[in-house]
Amino acid sequence: MTTIKQLKRLEYIHKYIKAARTGSPSEFAKRIGISESQWYNILEDLKIKGFPIVYSRRIKHKSAQNNVMIK
Template sequence: MEFIKQIERLQLLNKLVREKRTGSPEELAGRIGVSRAKLYLILEELKDEGICIRFSKKLNSFTYENCEGLQLGFSFKVLEATEEISINAGKFFTFFPVSNILDGSKLS
């Protein structure tokens, strides 16, 4: 699943940046399994969220500029039918409201 790969990628990126052992941009991209261009897209997305990560030539590593790191997590659980009903409070949600076709018959 792609979203799990993305979370794992962010977790590894966070770990390496916190420990200041990312290596060069090319090395970091290889470690997290993306191209150099994709790495910079990820860093730009994080910057848009207020997380600034910059490369330090002195340390030969990326470092956090405005924070100490990220806390990432997710959980995955398959719901039973009874759990789904309790989450939805026993109601069924329809995303397509009933509409009238031009001749007046109902479409549901």
């Protein structure tokens, strides 16, 4: 995958996480055109890089703590 495509995907993911509109992991992976395991790998990578992402089982979505921005 090209760097530009990866950046566009990250911008898209950031938009949905910031708005707390990801839905379940399988729904979101399908929405962005990747497998659920790829979605978990991306999440793990973002967490390792220090992005505070949490999942709410009550409302079934991922959200960012502390209004983190990807630049």
